[in-house]
Amino acid sequence: MNLPPPDPEKLLLREELVQQLLRTLPPEQVIHRYEDLIVYECDALSAYRQQPMAVVLPASTDEVAAAVRVCAGLGIPIVPWGAGTGLSGGALPRPDGVVISLARMNRILEVDLDNATATVEPGVTNLAVSNAVRADGFYYAPDPSSQLACTIGGNVAENAGGVHCLKYGTTTNNVLGLEMVLADGEIVEIGGKAMDRCGYDLLALMTGSEGLLGIITKATLRLLRRPELARTVMAVYDSVETAGQAVADIIAAGMVPAGMEIMDRLAIEAVEDFLGCGYPRGVESLLLVELDGSIAEVEAHADHLEQLLQESGASQIRLAKTEEERQSLWAGRKAAFPAMGRLTPDYYCMDGTIPRGRLAEVLGRIQELSQKYDLAVANVFHAGDGNLHPLILYDGNEAGQLARAEAFGAEILQLCVKVGGVLSGEHGIGIEKRDLMSCMFSDADLDAQEGIKAAFDPGNILNPGKVYPVLRRCIEGGQMHVHGGELPFPDLERF
Amino acid sequence: MPDSQGTSPLRPTEVGAVQEIVSAASSPLCIVAGGTKTMLGRAVEAGTTVDMTGLSGIVDYEPGELILVARPGTPLAEVEQLLAAQGQHLAFEPPHWGPTATLGGTVACGLSGPRRFKAGALRDFVLGVQIVNGQGGCVRAGGRVVKNVTGFDLPRVLAGSFGTLGIVTEICLKLWPKPEQEQTLVFHGQTPPVALKTLLQCARLPFEVTGLAYWPQSPGQPARTLVRVEGAEQAVVRQVTALRETAGLAGSASQVEVFVGETSAIEWSRVREYPVEFDGDGQLWRFSVPPASAGELIDALEGVHLEGYLVDWAGGLVWARLPVATAPADLHSIAVGHGGLAWRLATAADDPNRDAFTPMNPVLANLNRKLKVSMDPRGLLNPGRMAQTVSPTAAPIQ
Numbered sequence: 058m059n060l061p062p063p064d065p066e067k068l069l070l071r072e073e074l075v076q077q078l079l080r081t082l083p084p085e086q087v088i089h090r091y092e093d094l095i096v097y098e099c100d101a102l103s104a105y106r107q108q109p110m111a112v113v114l115p116a117s118t119d120e121v122a123a124a125v126r127v128c129a130g131l132g133i134p135i136v137p138w139g140a141g142t143g144l145s146g147g148a149l150p151r152p153d154g155v156v157i158s159l160a161r162m163n164r165i166l167e168v169d170l171d172n173a174t175a176t177v178e179p180g181v182t183n184l185a186v187s188n189a190v191r192a193d194g195f196y197y198a199p200d201p202s203s204q205l206a207c208t209i210g211g212n213v214a215e216n217a218g219g220v221h222c223l224k225y226g227t228t229t230n231n232v233l234g235l236e237m238v239l240a241d242g243e244i245v246e247i248g249g250k251a252m253d254r255c256g257y258d259l260l261a262l263m264t265g266s267e268g269l270l271g272i273i274t275k276a277t278l279r280l281l282r283r284p285e286l287a288r289t290v291m292a293v294y295d296s297v298e299t300a301g302q303a304v305a306d307i308i309a310a311g312m313v314p315a316g317m318e319i320m321d322r323l324a325i326e327a328v329e330d331f332l333g334c335g336y337p338r339g340v341e342s343l344l345l346v347e348l349d350g351s352i353a354e355v356e357a358h359a360d361h362l363e364q365l366l367q368e369s370g371a372s373q374i375r376l377a378k379t380e381e382e383r384q385s386l387w388a389g390r391k392a393a394f395p396a397m398g399r400l401t402p403d404y405y406c407m408d409g410t411i412p413r414g415r416l417a418e419v420l421g422r423i424q425e426l427s428q429k430y431d432l433a434v435a436n437v438f439h440a441g442d443g444n445l446h447p448l449i450l451y452d453g454n455e456a457g458q459l460a461r462a463e464a465f466g467a468e469i470l471q472l473c474v475k476v477g478g479v480l481s482g483e484h485g486i487g488i489e490k491r492d493l494m495s496c497m498f499s500d501a502d503l504d505a506q507e508g509i510k511a512a513f514d515p516g517n518i519l520n521p522g523k524v525y526p527v528l529r530r531c532i533e534g535g536q537m538h539v540h541g542g543e544l545p546f547p548d549l550e551r552f
Numbered sequence: 553m554p555d556s557q558g559t560s561p562l563r564p565t566e567v568g569a570v571q572e573i574v575s576a577a578s579s580p581l582c583i584v585a586g587g588t589k590t591m592l593g594r595a596v597e598a599g600t601t602v603d604m605t606g607l608s609g610i611v612d613y614e615p616g617e618l619i620l621v622a623r624p625g626t627p628l629a630e631v632e633q634l635l636a637a638q639g640q641h642l643a644f645e646p647p648h649w650g651p652t653a654t655l656g657g658t659v660a661c662g663l664s665g666p667r668r669f670k671a672g673a674l675r676d677f678v679l680g681v682q683i684v685n686g687q688g689g690c691v692r693a694g695g696r697v698v699k700n701v702t703g704f705d706l707p708r709v710l711a712g713s714f715g716t717l718g719i720v721t722e723i724c725l726k727l728w729p730k731p732e733q734e735q736t737l738v739f740h741g742q743t744p745p746v747a748l749k750t751l752l753q754c755a756r757l758p759f760e761v762t763g764l765a766y767w768p769q770s771p772g773q774p775a776r777t778l779v780r781v782e783g784a785e786q787a788v789v790r791q792v793t794a795l796r797e798t799a800g801l802a803g804s805a806s807q808v809e810v811f812v813g814e815t816s817a818i819e820w821s822r823v824r825e826y827p828v829e830f831d832g833d834g835q836l837w838r839f840s841v842p843p844a845s846a847g848e849l850i851d852a853l854e855g856v857h858l859e860g861y862l863v864d865w866a867g868g869l870v871w872a873r874l875p876v877a878t879a880p881a882d883l884h885s886i887a888v889g890h891g892g893l894a895w896r897l898a899t900a901a902d903d904p905n906r907d908a909f910t911p912m913n914p915v916l917a918n919l920n921r922k923l924k925v926s927m928d929p930r931g932l933l934n935p936g937r938m939a940q941t942v943s944p945t946a947a948p949i950q
Contacts, residue, residue, distance in 0.1 A: 171752060171844035194758070216701045223698060229705065230676050245915045250842035251892040252668060252868045255912045256920040256938065257717070258675055261708030265701045285758040305616055311639055311729035350783075351759045353791050357784035410697040412617050442699040482699035490702075497702060498692070505691040505927065506704045512926035513919070524703065 067153035070131050071110045077127045088112040097156050102146040109150035116161045118274040126242035128155050134521050137268040139211025142203040145487030147267045159210045165189050172250045173280045179210025179273045195280040198225040202391055210273045216265030218483030220316040223441035229264040234277030240514035267485050268520035270513045284349035289383045292371035294342040297321050301416035303369035304440045315349040317441035318390050324435040331396035334389040393437040401450035405462045409473030410444045410482035430465040444482035471496050486524045494526050561601035567721045575688030580935045583715040585657040588650030591898040593714050594908045597936035604656050618727045619696050624656020624720045643671040643728035647824045656720050662712020665824040666763040669865040675711035677726045683718030686928025696724050715934040717927040731782035735792050736816040739777040741806030747777040748847045748867055754779050755866040759791045764866040765823045826862050826871050835874045841892030843867035849890045880907035
């Protein structure tokens, strides 16, 4: 179960490839010297690294198409690249391939407030979209925690989420139109500013396709009116399970908060050490609930929410009274991943989604697994939509720890699938979870999906080796990661 | 009722039977359910009818998880009743267009009601599907959770594919709490330009506005602009009051009225069910355009003798009645010229409706064809319904 090994014949084409790219694009937009390629050796799944043969930085759709035609002509694999913030290795380069970075295509092309849309190039960052329309009272809803750096192109490719997905959906709910370059260099436009589109819903197919079907060169996004009021409450519980029950009670009461986040003891302590944002210390669990909308609607629900939290057994409830207090409550949650860096040399972030009702059971099992693998785990998760982010702490310099962390992670994801959930809520499959796809899908299911890939990219040059397993099998109990003494991806360098 | 080939419809009651029908088929299959939306799309190019109403029933309903799993033949009305009893609903407000509408047909047609501009489209609520593809294979995609990026998003792709990519045999839908209260502010007598401005202005307010529609003046009936607010009762009352006081809104109307609860619901069911009121005189068209283009679209349609219309989705959806002689190609190019697309509804059961959909450019059309061929290589499922059939041999897929 490896990435296809680099094709020696393609490696031999390196000189020819670079020459053709240099003839096609301005020389400063073609990176091909080994020392310059190091920057592109990994995305945010940094345990896996390999350098591409070249990186190109097109400045227009036509240049993307031209670069794709060069690669298609030579049969060279392409890995599209946004900001490299992805956590599943979706943008991991191939030693026999080219990276097409969309970083230079970073203009906001149009803001149309009457239709509440923004049309942007793929290299525009997620936060830049909201910033561009903030003064007009609008924003772009998906808010992945990397929003300062991650790009819209990458967001569309990965169907990025964030903390407000239960109420506002993920990227796919907020994209109205796309322009893409296909595997043969053709340019296609799908959708626009209208709410319907012609033919099949290719917007849905492309969003979250992880660079396997096309390269996004333009996106028309749906903007939302900024809520009149957002009110955030923090509630403290003596166990993660009781916090989870509070979430169920809130939903059962007919409320749809904009966000509901739970953190466990280890995560809370790490965040307090890192940021000092005022979370209580020595508590087992913390729940953040945010209501947003019109002042009238938020106020109508706020008292009811507080009452529910009290009845659910919260030992402490704190309502953010000012915007600063609200931001401070969120700052801790948003810093949860970086805060882990203080506790551990490395951490491995999981991303399964489960039915909310199975939360207590799954968390209990994760604690057991933590003992089994002798690795600590911190839990932060989007409780409203059941999206878990267990963070497995390990030290990559200690022999065997990475393999143990990966086996632990695989077992968590298999558990998610077993209780009716899925492998990935928002980070994507990439290479990381590719070999687990058979745990969730049958051969017939995977045939249907891979049939579409084959139809759109018959030469298999767009991000090959990602998402779909090379060999299909689901091995129980995390054993898949250490098989016959071999690690997965032995062809990859490890750090 | 015998189909066009004179054979009786097949009526599978389990998934295995659907697989057998598709595997054994040597000629096209025409997949039907409640038959309330046959006027949408092109006529299927002959074939054996497969009636899906026999594959019916709720598989799983978990109010706490906000999900429902059901088989395609389940009547839509039954689903809605079940949800209402738990204070939940389908937020995309699916049009019924008749008492026999089913869940499967609703997903296949992909239509969303008045709440579309606020709550999202039907496709945004389809979390998972089980289908039988064109080779008779049973395929699952998606899941039962809201946040899921595991593999290609086939559930959304299946929505609105008119049964041409696969026969849906099970559907998992995302549910939403039903708002406690609804009220509709009705501005009487606004002219079209004023009304369309009102709709856009209300869409931009930070209120829980979930319906924005306009009925132009018709014989014996003054024009009405509808603004629906939903949510907690006290919040709805406060927002409706604020809307009445919003500068310029009420002043342009001859009379302002508030419909509460059931009265409001009836008003919106008329908007949602508009094609049912169509008397068959002329042609009925459905235009989807950027909301701010509705005014110019209507002006352009006036130029080809527009006979009546209804605006929904804050301007994003325009239903138009046009003379029977109007050339479909002209109407499609008007739609494209205003940044959108149009659907022509069949005028009668035997109308082949070849011009049902706005034509796509060749690159997009080719991508659509590739998707169709990959899911249904033998071209068995509702051929012709969405696009003219091109046999894979006649037009090799590049």
